[in-house]
Amino acid sequence: MILIKLGGSVITDKSEYRKFDEEQTSRLCKEMASSGKNVMVVHGAGSFGHVIAKKYSLQKGLEDFSQIPAVVQVQYDVRELSQYVVKELMKAGLPAVSVPPGSCFVMDNGRLIADNDETIKALAHIGIMPVLFGDVVADRSKGFGICSGDQAMEVLAKIFKPDKIVFISDVDGLFTADPKSDKDAKLIEDVTNENLGSISSELAVADVTGGIRGKIEEMLSMCNYTDECVLLNGTVPGRLQAFLKGEQVTCTRVRA
Numbered sequence: 001m002i003l004i005k006l007g008g009s010v011i012t013d014k015s016e017y018r019k020f021d022e023e024q025t026s027r028l029c030k031e032m033a034s035s036g037k038n039v040m041v042v043h044g045a046g047s048f049g050h051v052i053a054k055k056y057s058l059q060k061g062l063e064d065f066s067q068i069p070a071v072v073q074v075q076y077d078v079r080e081l082s083q084y085v086v087k088e089l090m091k092a093g094l095p096a097v098s099v100p101p102g103s104c105f106v107m108d109n110g111r112l113i114a115d116n117d118e119t120i121k122a123l124a125h126i127g128i129m130p131v132l133f134g135d136v137v138a139d140r141s142k143g144f145g146i147c148s149g150d151q152a153m154e155v156l157a158k159i160f161k162p163d164k165i166v167f168i169s170d171v172d173g174l175f176t177a178d179p180k181s182d183k184d185a186k187l188i189e190d191v192t193n194e195n196l197g198s199i200s201s202e203l204a205v206a207d208v209t210g211g212i213r214g215k216i217e218e219m220l221s222m223c224n225y226t227d228e229c230v231l232l233n234g235t236v237p238g239r240l241q242a243f244l245k246g247e248q249v250t251c252t253r254v255r256a
Contacts, residue, residue, distance in 0.1 A: 001038045002244065003162040003226075005153050008046025008134065009170040010234040011085060017051045018077060020084050028168065028234055029085075029092040035244035040124070040156060041089065041096065044149040045134035048081040049074050053136070053146060061110075061142025071144055074136050075102060082133045089129070096129040101147045105155075107139040112147050114155040121159065132156065150218045157225040165226050166243065167215060168234035173252030174216060191216055191254045216254060223256035230254070 006028060013019035032039050045053075053059060056070035082098040089096040105114050123130045132152035139145035150167075157165055177185040196216065219229035232251035234240055243249045 001040055001160055001162045003040050003042070003153060003156055003160065003165045004032065004240075005149055005165075005167045006041060006043040006085065006234070007167065007169045008044030008048075008050065008149070010168050011043055012046030012048060012081070014047045014050060017047055018081075019047050020081060022084070022088070024235065025085060026088045026091070027237060028240055029088040029094065031238065031241035032089075032244065033092040033094050035241050037244045039094070039244075040129055040160065040162070041085070041094075041131050042149050042152045042156065043082065043085050043131065043133045045074075045078045045081065048077040049134050049136075049146075052077070058136060058144070059146045061139055061145055071136050075100075078133055078135055082131060085133075086131055089131070094129060095127060096131050097123065099123070099130040099132055101132055101135045101152055102137040105137060105147070107137045107142075107145040107147060109141040110139065110145050112137070112151045112155055113140075114159075117155075117159050120156070124160070150215055154218060154222055157222045161225050163226065165219070165222055165229040166240070167219065167229065167231045168240060169231060170233065170235050172233045172236075172250050173231045187250070188252055191220070191252060193220060193256065196220065219254040220256060223254065228253055228255055 008014060011021055011025045052070050052074050056067050079100055086096045086098050104119055105112055120130045134149040135147050136144055137147040171179055172187055174188045174191060175185040179185040222229055230251050230253050232239060232243060232249060239249050
């Protein structure tokens with residue numbers, strides 16, 4: 001099985017509140033289906049989650065009860081986004097069902113505690129893909145916390161031990177600088193624990209789930225459960241399908 005994260009920057013316009021990219025999401029789902037591979041999907045919250053979460057500092061947990069309406073709104077919005085994604089998966093012929101992390105898991109001081117995975121395993125066992133996503137989840141220490149799609153990926157990696165883990169973003173991989181603003185930025189094709197320290201911390205993106213640097217650190221952790229984690233550009237038509245079929249593509253490969 002190949003575990004795939006559809007990043008929020010790919011399935012939504014993160015600069016505009018609740019802007020779903022139906023065309024791009026549909027294409028990516030079709031690429032997964034046509035590859036013939038057994039896949040499992042997690043997706044980010046994108047503009048359905050980050051806009052309000054950042055405005056009300058939800059990543060810090062409960063600081064003021066005036067945050068509660070924002071918590072409820074984000075939960076509503078990301079569940080609606082997940083239904084959009086699941087609809088495209090089903091149209092592509094992939095049997096999928098949305099499973100909100102906040103409905104089955106809890107957090108403790110910002111970390112997801114997945115001590116009851118029976119539902120997810122049962123769905124997968126009968127051939128239904130459980131689709132997790134970025135969500136606001138009850139937190140034992142902070143009242144509530146943001147469960148990123150990356151944390152959901154780590155939980156599923158631990159449960160299912162996938163052959164590969166793929167993170168779909170809107171850039172070709174990890175670069176020496178921000179490729180959107182620096183034309184001299186160079187792609188880092190391979191990342192290990194040994195060379196992570198030489199990667200600039202300024203590469204972190206300003207969102208509520210840690211950005212690209214946090215993503216790479218999560219990917220290194222996930223290498224305990226798989227042979228390889230890959231970061232590739234889902235905005236390039238055909239690239240995901242080519243990778244799933246075993247072809248060489250432009251990407252960053254992360255290995256323990």
